[in-house]
Structure formats: C-alpha cells, structure tokens
Amino acid sequence: MDNILTNIELLTTLAPTINLELIANGLLVGAIFALIAYGMALVWGVMDIINVAQGAFVILGGYVSFYFVNAMAQVAPNTPGILWIVVSMPIAAAAVALFSLIVFKLVIERILDRDLFISLLATFGIELVMQQAMNQIFTAEERVIDAHLPTFAFLDYMVNIPGSRLLGAVLGIVAAVGIVALVRYSRFGRAIRATAQNPRAARIMGIDTNRVYAMTFALNGAICGIAGSIVAFVYVLHPFQGLVYTLRSFAIVILAGIGNIAGVIFAALGLGVYENYSGFVLGPEFQDGMVFIIVPITLLVRAWIMRRKRQYLK
Amino acid sequence: MAKTSPMQWIAALAFLAVAIAAPFFMPNNMSQLVDLMVFILIALSWDMLGGQMGYNSFGNILFFGIGMYLVASTQVWMGGYELAEYNSAKGGNLESFTVTAPIFVQSLIIGLLAAAILNFVIGLIVGSQLLQTRGHYFAVGTLGLGVAAGEFAGTMDFLGGGSGMNFIQPPDGVNLTQLLYFLGLGVVAIFFVFLTWLHRTRFGFVMNAIRDNEDKAEAMGLPTGRVKTFAWAIAAAFAAIAGGLYGAGKNFIDPTEVAFSLPTVGVWMLLMPLMGGKGTLWGPILGAVMFQLFKEFFWTYLFGWQRVALGLLIVIIVVFFPNGLMGGLKAISSRLSGKSGKGEAA
Numbered sequence: 001m002d003n004i005l006t007n008i009e010l011l012t013t014l015a016p017t018i019n020l021e022l023i024a025n026g027l028l029v030g031a032i033f034a035l036i037a038y039g040m041a042l043v044w045g046v047m048d049i050i051n052v053a054q055g056a057f058v059i060l061g062g063y064v065s066f067y068f069v070n071a072m073a074q075v076a077p078n079t080p081g082i083l084w085i086v087v088s089m090p091i092a093a094a095a096v097a098l099f100s101l102i103v104f105k106l107v108i109e110r111i112l113d114r115d116l117f118i119s120l121l122a123t124f125g126i127e128l129v130m131q132q133a134m135n136q137i138f139t140a141e142e143r144v145i146d147a148h149l150p151t152f153a154f155l156d157y158m159v160n161i162p163g164s165r166l167l168g169a170v171l172g173i174v175a176a177v178g179i180v181a182l183v184r185y186s187r188f189g190r191a192i193r194a195t196a197q198n199p200r201a202a203r204i205m206g207i208d209t210n211r212v213y214a215m216t217f218a219l220n221g222a223i224c225g226i227a228g229s230i231v232a233f234v235y236v237l238h239p240f241q242g243l244v245y246t247l248r249s250f251a252i253v254i255l256a257g258i259g260n261i262a263g264v265i266f267a268a269l270g271l272g273v274y275e276n277y278s279g280f281v282l283g284p285e286f287q288d289g290m291v292f293i294i295v296p297i298t299l300l301v302r303a304w305i306m307r308r309k310r311q312y313l314k
Numbered sequence: 315m316a317k318t319s320p321m322q323w324i325a326a327l328a329f330l331a332v333a334i335a336a337p338f339f340m341p342n343n344m345s346q347l348v349d350l351m352v353f354i355l356i357a358l359s360w361d362m363l364g365g366q367m368g369y370n371s372f373g374n375i376l377f378f379g380i381g382m383y384l385v386a387s388t389q390v391w392m393g394g395y396e397l398a399e400y401n402s403a404k405g406g407n408l409e410s411f412t413v414t415a416p417i418f419v420q421s422l423i424i425g426l427l428a429a430a431i432l433n434f435v436i437g438l439i440v441g442s443q444l445l446q447t448r449g450h451y452f453a454v455g456t457l458g459l460g461v462a463a464g465e466f467a468g469t470m471d472f473l474g475g476g477s478g479m480n481f482i483q484p485p486d487g488v489n490l491t492q493l494l495y496f497l498g499l500g501v502v503a504i505f506f507v508f509l510t511w512l513h514r515t516r517f518g519f520v521m522n523a524i525r526d527n528e529d530k531a532e533a534m535g536l537p538t539g540r541v542k543t544f545a546w547a548i549a550a551a552f553a554a555i556a557g558g559l560y561g562a563g564k565n566f567i568d569p570t571e572v573a574f575s576l577p578t579v580g581v582w583m584l585l586m587p588l589m590g591g592k593g594t595l596w597g598p599i600l601g602a603v604m605f606q607l608f609k610e611f612f613w614t615y616l617f618g619w620q621r622v623a624l625g626l627l628i629v630i631i632v633v634f635f636p637n638g639l640m641g642g643l644k645a646i647s648s649r650l651s652g653k654s655g656k657g658e659a660a
Contacts, residue, residue: 107629116449117453120454122628125628125629127625128628130625132625286469293462293466296455299454300443300455
C-alpha cells in the first residue's frame, strides 16, 4: 500500500514529468493494440465470430519474424538489423495469412452459421492448440529481436522513449493506414463491407460471400502477422502471451463498438496509457491483471449505460 | 425435464454402486478417481448455467480458484498457524507445521463448507452485475474476470504470491485420497439429487425459459434477474467445493497453473458437458468420465504433446460433435422409436 502512495506522490508532486513519459509510451504501444483490435473488429463485424485465437496469431507472426531476422543476420551480418525487421513484416503477414486460411478451411468455415458459444469455444481451442504447439516447437524461452536502436531522452533524461517503440508505432500506423485504405477503397474492401451489412443481399448481387469470409479471415491473419513482427522487437515473445492480446483487443472493440475505426484507435491509445499507468502505480506484477479486469469493467459500464435505455448487450 | 423414469433410477444406483466399489478395485488410481469426482462436480455446476440457462461462462474458474485458496487457508488457520508465517516458510521448514488427524479432517470439511458459502455470496454479487450482459459479452467478460483473478492472486504475498501455496501435509493415519474421493462422491450425489429436484421446480422452468428466450420470459413477468443470479451462486458454491477437493488432491496451489488455470480446468469444465451433452442431467457426468479417460490416455502416451492433443480434441468435439453423447443417443432413440410406432410421443 505504501509504495502505491509513494508512486502516486511521485506522479503528482515530486516528478510530474514522469506523466509525460508514461503517456508517450502508452500512446506508442497503443498504436500496436489498435492494429490487432482492428483485425478482431473486422472478423467480428463481417463473420460474427470473436476470434479468441487472435493473440496466438500475433505471437505466431512474431516467431516468424524472429526466426527470419535471426537467419538474415547470419547470412548477411553487415546489413542493418532494421532493414530485416521491415522486410520481415510482409513475410510474417503472408505466413500468418496462409495459416489463417488453413484454419478457416478446416474449422471456421464449418462453424460460420452455428451459435456463438460454438465459435467462441472453437477459436479458444485453436488458441490452446497454437500456444501449446508453439511451446513445444519454439520452447518457452522468452524471445526478443534486438533492433539496436537508442533510447531517446528528453527534458534532461526525465522522459525516456525507447527507439524500438517509436519505430513500432510508426510501422504500425503505416500498416494500419494501408489496411484501412484497402477496406475502404478497393473492390475487395467493398465486397467485405457489403457482406458485413447484409450477407443475403450481397449474395444476390453476385458476391461470393464464402470467399469474402475466407479473405477477411486471411486479411485478419495478415494484420496479426504484421502486429506480431512489431511485438517481437517492441515487447517479448512468449507462447502463452497470446491471451493477453486477445483480451486487450476485446476490451478495445467493446469500448469502441464494432465498425467504429476512430473509436478503435482512441480506445487502443487509451488502453496503452491506462496499462502504463497501472503498471507504474501498482507495480509491474499487476499489469496483466489490470488488463484482464478491464474487460468485465468495460462490459459493466456499457451494460449499465444501456440498461438505462432498456437495452441489453447481446 | 420429464418424470424420472425407472431406467434413470437404475442408472443412478448402478453409477453409485460402481463409484463406491471403484476405490477397492483401483487402489493405484486413487488420484485419478479424485480428479474424476472433481470433474463431474464442475461439469454439473457449469452445465447449470451453460446448458440449462444458456449463459456460457468462461470464468467459473474464478470460484474454483477462490475455493481452493479458502480450503488451504482454513486448514492452516484451524491448525493454529498464521497464514503469512506459514507461506513465508515455503521451501524451508514446512514440515514443522503439523496438525493432528481429527483437526485435519474437520478443517477440510469446514473449509469446504466455508468455501461453498463464501462463493455463493461472491456469485450473488458478481452475478447480479455481470449477468446483465448476454451472449458473447457475458462469455468474454467472465473470461476476463477468471484470468484476472489468477493474476491478482499471484500478487498477494500472504497467499504465497506468484509461487503459490502448499496445502498442509496430511498427518499419519489419514488416507487423503480416499477421504477426498468419498467427500467428492458425497457432494456429487447431493448435487445430482438437488439438480434432479431443481429442474422440476418453477425455478428450473424459469432457467429453461431464459435459455429459450430471455426477452419473452421477462415479458411474461418471470423473475429472470433473480433466477439467473441465484442459479449462478449455486453453481459457484459447488465449483468452489470442487476447487477445494482438487487443490487438496494436488497438495499444491499455483495461482495461474492450478487454481485459476483457464487453459486447463477452466476450459475442461466447458468441454465435459459438451462431450456428454449440454443441458441434460447425465450429459456432464458421462462427459466427465469420457474426458478423464481421454486425458489420462493423452498424458500417458503423448509425452509433451498431450496439451496440443487436448486442444485438438476441443476443436474436433466443438466442430463435429456439438450435441455430445446424449444428443447422439437421443437422435438414435428417436429414430428407433420413429420406426417402431407412433405411441411413444409422450
């Protein structure tokens, strides 16, 4: 209890510049969360499936990127590491997209018209298979790509921002802009949006909705792959970390509402800041717990607001 | 649920007879039998909401874990020791904390009762809030709650922190697994009779009405909110007892790997009713038996890959056999009766 009070005192009176550092770092990681949550919202909105395996896809992308960068560092030791990190992003995206497509063909396609419990439990099963298989194949050791980037210090070393976070946020934003543009302006994106609005009407207009579902799921895989390759050098990779990303995305999507891109971005940035603050004030061992607990809390707040309108969260 | 047929009585008595005889025929598999009783309990308790009421909780592991910690703590308290002192001695001289046989047995039973009562209250409080959400939202909200509980339990130093807590060692003269097995069997029998009765009461019918169409049930003036909350509280009490028995059998609590372990027990408790047949009285029991056989098989023959196999089992069951064994039996029997005549409609 005492150290919590000291931490609060530190933030409010002793060293208020720490606030700047927490907010800046939070916003930077929030950009990555936004990317992952956007993928989840896409699948949720189009196919009415909550992909519990979302986090496992992210981690898988991270491992692809990790092994690619390591291999390249041995093949060509004199090239800068950042180059290979950037090159690894599309590779991870393609790998996870392909994997998603296989998962779609084997499992998701068969449960599209079943009730929500079935799809939740099935994707949860996929999450378990993936995390355990990754644990067997890649071992439980924590992996991280060292980007060899300096930490930028501002205001007399009071505000420190790791270069890797900065790079991660920039790459994440570039990828997000590309994906949002794809969904908004391409023919394929129009088919996705039409299917999300009304699958039956879309079928009548000649859209192969089953193909749209498959491509949407693959697109989500690509998003997760990109996010994973960013996570690999900003955070650490561990086979069991997936569920944290799933629950983060879920919290963001319920906060924002499905189909609300601006909302997803704001909620993700807010979550990043919230996480950094709770980690700082309560101590790092509380950070994961505080992420998990935000899910029921946001639900309760939203349920409470809706109850006043005599509606329910369904 | 229809009138209990003589067949069901015979089945129940036969099951009970086999269960009582089992420890004498399989003395080397006692810990697996204890697990089986725990699994039947949590499968039945999960099915109260998931199967009968249509609220698929992914977070009943919350009560399971709290119950486990509570039973362990009660045993330490009733042994006359300080909890913090006991847990800080971990890794060193834990053997010096001993209790006599009568106190050990009493504290176990009182601990289980206390866990049931406390989790009933927690179920009421949490349920009254969280049960206002439905569908996906309820499922993932409870999931968040369950895993968060494990993380927070790991930060509490007086409960042993992230490295967990040991149960007090059973003194000489106490056959722990046999004690746990028969306690578990007793609770299973009570719970089964209780559920059989409950599903014939108005309360049980309201639960089924909520599953079929909650809006209509509410429009008919049924007390849906109260029924939902009390049903979850009852399920919570039995899940807590199951947790206490499981922890005592394992003799060790790890906050995220044993007590609040969503990837293992937390999802098994959903899988078992699904394997046997959701929303039936016998489905969860048969599912638990089948699941335990699968699990032991995987653990024995698939070294290292058993958890992968278990995950695949989940996916396969969910995708291909969502109606479970009871659903399959029902389909067969209706096909048979459909062929044999028309008088069987009742």
